[in-house]
Amino acid sequence: MNEVLRAIKERRSVRVFRPDPVEPEKLEAILEAARWAPSGRNSQPWRLVVVESKEKREELGRVVTQMDMVRTAPVTIAVLRDKDAGYDEVKDIQAIGACAQNILLAAHSLGLGACWLGRVRDPQVEKIIGAKENEELMMLIVIGYPRERPAPKERKPLEEIVRRI
Template sequence: METIEAIRTRRSVRGFTDESISDEIIEQVLDAGRWAPSGLNNQAWRFIVVKDPETKIALSKLTEYGPTIKNAQVLIVVFLDKDHMYNYTKDVQSIGACIQNMLLAIQSLELGAVWLGEILKNKDMVNKVLDAPEPYELMAVVALGHPARKERISDRKALSHLVFREKFGLHW
């Protein structure tokens, strides 16, 4: 799949089949994430891969998106390793790029995923459930699997509403 096509066709998928995902596919997704840019190439992202149903149930109780967490074949829990930070804002931005790389890889592999951020309100409890190291700060959970077949459509604002020339107010 071409990059631009993957960008334009990627959608948040919250419903999954029970078809499993191989460790090789998970590794491809994680590998795409690690190639994101980061300040000083510090790569301060860390991942915990969750497949165990009991762990997914425990995590599902920490978010309004519990059914998505429980039904995903795999969860990639994404953290900032504060012991390897360069600059907090830049590192958080690079983790966003890392997650987007993974989402695009997932799309190109014809799988589905959703970037869950609402669970951040319970980040300390997530760390406890996962026994995450102390310096790991939760950034997101990526739930992925084979999408339940359902057409997903989305639209975007026109560029003329988002882009301005050097002088604010002059539309593109």
């Protein structure tokens, strides 16, 4: 199996982190991976807010359900949709999903762990991260060095999800 396929298969959602910081060059590489995601008409409708300050992490931790994750992860990336940059809501959201997956895979490939948090799409969270008028929060991605090695979650067998015609 090549490295890309191995990373896709071995990536897990990591929800418990060590306090060690994420090196700036690793964070840069993750952001660069996000930038190279595909998007319809190459519209690149994603906007990323990198949350590293203790103050902002604490603030986020007070309003999101999985507060400990946001408080303890040294980095959180808020992924926003720029409603002015896109051209079709569904396709823009699909592109942002691809951007998020790039972030997760890049983090994993660098020895970091990450988790996509969807239950955070709330005006309070948007306010804390400074979302602009034309931006909508899609997800938070928490990133840090893993303190756990989660077991793989089950996947449906190919026969259940694939039809060949």
